[in-house]
Amino acid sequence: MDEKKTKVTAAFYGGALGPWIPVIIMIVGMIIGTVIGGGGLTRFAIITFAALIAGFLLAKDKKNFGEICFSGLKNHMLSILIIAFLMAGVMGQLLRQSGLINALIYVVGELNMSVGLLPLIAFLICAVISTSCGTSTGSAAAVAPLLIPLSAELGCNVGLICGAIIAGAIFGDNLAPISDTTIGSALTQEAAVKDVVRTRLPYSLIAGGLSAVLFVIFGMRMDVNTTIHIGADETNLKALAMLILPILMIVLMKKGLDIVGTLIICNVVGVVLVLALGCIPLGTLLDNEGPIGAGLTGMMGIVLYALLIFQILEILNVSGAFDRLMAGLIKLCKTPRSGEFAGMAMTAVTTICAGGSSPAIIFCGPLVRNVAKNFGIEKTRGANILDGTSCGVSGLLPYGTCIMLCMNFTQGLVPEDFSFLDIIPYSFHSMFLLLLFFFSILTGIGRRFEKESK
Template sequence: MEKENKLYFHGGLLGAWVPMITFVVIMITAALTGHISLMVFAAGAFVAICTGFILSKDKKEFDNAVIDGVGDHMLATMTVAFIMAGILSQLLRQSGLIQGLIWLSSQLHLNANFLPVITFITCVLISTACGTTGGTCAAVTPIMLPLAVGFGCNPGLIVGAIMSGSIFGDNLAPISDTTIASAMTQETDVSSVVKTRLPYSIISGVGASLLYIYFGFKTLNADAVMTQVDASKAPSLVMLVLPVIMAFLMTKGVGLVSTMLVCNMLGITLNLALGLIPFSTMISADGPVVAGISGMAGLILFCIMLFAVLELTKRSGAFDQLISGIHSKCDTPQKAELASAGMTIFGMIAIAASTANIIIVGPFVRQLTKKFHIARTRGANITDGLSTAFGGIVPYNSSFLLCMSLAAASGVVADTFSFREVLPYCFHSYGLIILYVGSALTGIGRKFENSGASETN
């Protein structure tokens, strides 16, 4: 960075870190007090920017730094991608696809011992199709939890299956905001990220499925048959063609925005043609297009404020100094990946928000992996895999809180029901943690961006 563009703070580099520290402290406080919200986090970023203004020596250069942060190309790309993803997610959800998938799972006619794994697989399909953890929890919990508990299933096991299945797609789906953010922060494309993380998701998902079957039999002795839910939603299953088309287009090298535009236009056409969403609803304020855009407003606002804070830290040179310090300690690819994993885990414990954590930690991880020419997808997968995994087990994560609130509202769990009864059964989260930390330790799956780089553990 040119010297004349450097932003100086009162207190030197320590003063330069104060805005970011202020931001993190506010997020930690909000998380610990149960106020986990992107809007609250955005307000925290505003306070951090105010702090930076007070401490900066050159107010004109401060203005330039804030504007440059908001005008970042990565932020612009993420904003467009988030909007497109929000619309597509709403098109899938409002079509009745969620209810259709639940109905389809009911047609397996398996005894009640299989309800935990059916719940898990249902959530896997929904979250992968829609790319949302909270949406999947909100859709499945009120239906599957009372149904399963009514057959004598362990409620903690069912909620654990819902959380595990919900984060599966959040980690893997091309339209998931965490997938998009992890790809953008590591300067790679979404299709490559999805392709390389698929084996980890499958291995963990298969292991989780087997465990849900085992504990389904271990915790329930009844031999009941699952009843039909709602056959009228079966036509919505045709909407599953959209994720398939998306995957196909991306593998052919079509850009993310273009791919999502095609899927959105096709989704609108299918919904109208099949009568899944009436035209009056499609163009209404509650319809998929408007709801998809407004639903991403909080995330986009948070990203705008966050990039402004990040630019203050970068412009001061504090970011480069931290990276240099970490670099001096990380003299092997193994240490670089372990440091990346450690920062990701610490960030999730601190703020309990997967997308926000990826955006914050991502630039640090990119600098570490770049030093050793580690494949960009590798950094994206470590940050996303561990962020979403911890999102499924940190009790003050917003999706976890939503799921627990819906469980309490269902009236089928005891007043004393808490996260302690759920955590032992979040199998997919634990599987991802074991796989990604183990991979960083052993070097399994590690690839380099040029043939001249050699692996050193």
């Protein structure tokens, strides 16, 4: 949204509530879709499309409604988001289809460690995969089919292992430079991804470190005395060379290259590597299901959602509803602390409604940014609160993707009364993220202002 007060150029039926009716329809639709098991970004895009139609029906001047939509699509931030999402999708698929995940699992399996360390191992494997590939769902989907049956066979606490998988997946989703949440939180706050990752690192490492300690403690309390043997294929070991891509990405961003340029270079290097190493044949590389095709199409859900949500936000903008909301929030929030708490609360509620972090970040981003601007709060601070809150909440949702994935792979392996209540108490990383940001806002630790960063 524009930093300056927006001129009201459109009117809607329903008075002050009218422009918000599409938003209400969208949120209610997301809740219903999530409850009935129909969540996901593609479903959310369909629901948001229906909300946009409602906006058209409520517009008093229907002849010029297309101009409102077009104005939303011209948003500079939207253009960067779409390009970054597509590039990140290709890079994530290059890493995953190269065999890197199997290579990492094989290396761990060859270490013959105590079963008491299995929760820690599950956490670390998922943390490395999610940080490298930028996907919590992909990390959980890769590791859960191997480690959940193994933990049940060894007589481990399956809920603890599921919690460790989810915690590791959330770790990278919150921190990875190519994660859609990291990109979305940075760009909606007008911040550089490299600065966001740098300032987010202390929170992630503290939450991750505390989680690791607890996974060791709880793991050693399991009454199992044997070693871990994970059945994984050793033919993918050469794919470990692909770990150079996340390192290259960090180096390029430290050199000052923007997120789009960085991802383009990393994707080119990744394509050359998988061909040179023989990880992916040229035919597969160019196939619809190959890393490029799957990477681009795999991001279509979030791209469609972003395209539609920016049109919904433009309805709030041109009707003056957004300015009235911001005026109310600013009047209510007297201090930077209360402004940050308001941003955290909005993000948490939206994440619960959407059932995931990415939709919440895209929707709440402009709101959080405007509150932060009012108090002069530094850009990365808003991005970190936005991302930390959404990732923290999503890792504790019973209908969250990672928990549902883990529940799926426990079928037939655990007692019938096993439920998400056996998993959520062990989603330590999500808990610590929320506690850290709550404490940070309460005490002001880590809060910086724009004038201090110049």
